[in-house]
Amino acid sequence: MFTASTSGLASSIVVIILLSSILRLTFAQKDNGNECSCFQTNGSSAGYFTFHRFLDYRNIPSISPEVPALIPNITNATNAIATSDFFTNEAWRNDWAIQNWNNSDDVASGDSPTLRVNSANNVYIEKSNDTDPSYATFLTLRTARLPTFQSTGEIDSVEKNYRYLSARFRARVIGSPGACAGIFTYRHTTPSPSSVQEADIEILTRGARNAVQYTNQPSQDAQTGDDVPEATRNVTIPQGRDWTAWNTYRVDWMPGMTSWYVNGVSVADIGFQTPKDPAGLCVNIWSDGGVWTGNMSTYDEAFLQIQWVEVVFNTSGPYVGPTDKRGMVKRKGEKEKGCKVVCGIDEKVNITGTPAVLSSRAGAARNGNGSLVLVPLLLVIGLVFGYF
Numbered sequence: 001m002f003t004a005s006t007s008g009l010a011s012s013i014v015v016i017i018l019l020s021s022i023l024r025l026t027f028a029q030k031d032n033g034n035e036c037s038c039f040q041t042n043g044s045s046a047g048y049f050t051f052h053r054f055l056d057y058r059n060i061p062s063i064s065p066e067v068p069a070l071i072p073n074i075t076n077a078t079n080a081i082a083t084s085d086f087f088t089n090e091a092w093r094n095d096w097a098i099q100n101w102n103n104s105d106d107v108a109s110g111d112s113p114t115l116r117v118n119s120a121n122n123v124y125i126e127k128s129n130d131t132d133p134s135y136a137t138f139l140t141l142r143t144a145r146l147p148t149f150q151s152t153g154e155i156d157s158v159e160k161n162y163r164y165l166s167a168r169f170r171a172r173v174i175g176s177p178g179a180c181a182g183i184f185t186y187r188h189t190t191p192s193p194s195s196v197q198e199a200d201i202e203i204l205t206r207g208a209r210n211a212v213q214y215t216n217q218p219s220q221d222a223q224t225g226d227d228v229p230e231a232t233r234n235v236t237i238p239q240g241r242d243w244t245a246w247n248t249y250r251v252d253w254m255p256g257m258t259s260w261y262v263n264g265v266s267v268a269d270i271g272f273q274t275p276k277d278p279a280g281l282c283v284n285i286w287s288d289g290g291v292w293t294g295n296m297s298t299y300d301e302a303f304l305q306i307q308w309v310e311v312v313f314n315t316s317g318p319y320v321g322p323t324d325k326r327g328m329v330k331r332k333g334e335k336e337k338g339c340k341v342v343c344g345i346d347e348k349v350n351i352t353g354t355p356a357v358l359s360s361r362a363g364a365a366r367n368g369n370g371s372l373v374l375v376p377l378l379l380v381i382g383l384v385f386g387y388f
Contacts, residue, residue: 040358044259044266044269049313051313051315052310054308054310056308062085063127070146077117077119095159096158098155099284115150118284122152125138141153143302152284152286156281156282159313160187164253165253166250166251168249168311169249171307173305176296176300178296179204179287179296181205184251185198187275197275198217199253208236211236214260214268216258217231218273
């Protein structure tokens with residue numbers, strides 16, 4: 001017999017299931033370490049940062065198993081809608097904006113041989129066919145050569161006010177030769193190429209599968225157009241790995257130096273024209289048929305796939321602190337400088353994306369896996385929705 005009490009219990013269970021589903025979507029974009037005053041990184045470019053974001057695409061629910069079909073019409077590709085509700089959700093839109101601009105001006109001037117059109121249709125969550133049980137989905141950006149244009153994918157950070165950061169991307173690149181996969185900081189305020197400020201990670205699919213290029217832009221002399229050797233490092237991925245496998249790519253943009261790591265191993269440092277002004281983050285995969293990317297054959301495709309992104313950062317403001325705490329700025333409303341609770345995103349971390357408390361002047365304690373205590377599900381739901 002279905003009584004009022006069992007009906008109430010059933011309703012509660014339904015509510016919990018629904019809220020759990022919402023939480024899974026919400027937790028794809030989250031700020032772990034809310035109790036931390038600052039976040040510490042390791043390595044030769046170690047620093048302290050004020051803010052932390054972890055963007056997780058490994059277990060996104062309710063995603064169509066079908067990869068979006070290519071859109072062969074330029075206008076329709078430009079105006080394409082989001083490939084799923086995930087990209088219209090506030091959690092996504094708080095962090096990323098999908099691009100739909102094209103390079104028609106460059107084609108008209110002769111700087112690019114092929115029209116490049118960014119499309120929302122080339123940004124989607126893909127179900128994994130891999131045997132690794134740690135992820136069921138990932139974020140994919142696609143580029144494809146169509147008969148009349150190159151269809152490309154790009155996402156830019158909503159935050160354009162980063163001023164120093166450490167960003168990590170768990171990513172791989174697969175597909176045909178002739179594409180460039182890029183992860184980079186970006187600032188451009190005028191049409192002049194010399195106004196560009198970038199710290200780049202670039203992978204060319206026409207090149208060796210173990211090769212990655214790191215650059216502080218602009219990398220060409222404004223007067224002669226010649227390449228500036230000091231701006232670029234061409235690096236072999238360490239430990240015998242290549243970019244078709246999952247690797248963790250890290251860029252540290254710090255005062256006076258940009259540093260890069262792969263899977264925790266330092267691979268490049270460039271002090272020449274390090275970006276200095278507030279910037280955003282860009283992620284893309286593209287081709288324009290030019291000398292740099294190479295030309296993709298018609299209907300060939302290439303893909304940049306991302307499991308997760310973790311960023312610790314400061315926003316624009318004065319540089320504060322001694323050299324062993326580079327990049328640290330005071331939080332808004334904080335009465336005293338420094339960190340009461342220092343959390344690491346490299347050391348003692350047992351759960352990816354969850355910082356571990358390294359030291360605390362406030363008496364807070366937290367174990368290496370990032371959890372304080374276990375709390376009832378409904379309390380967690382209340383806390384999460386109260387926070388977000």
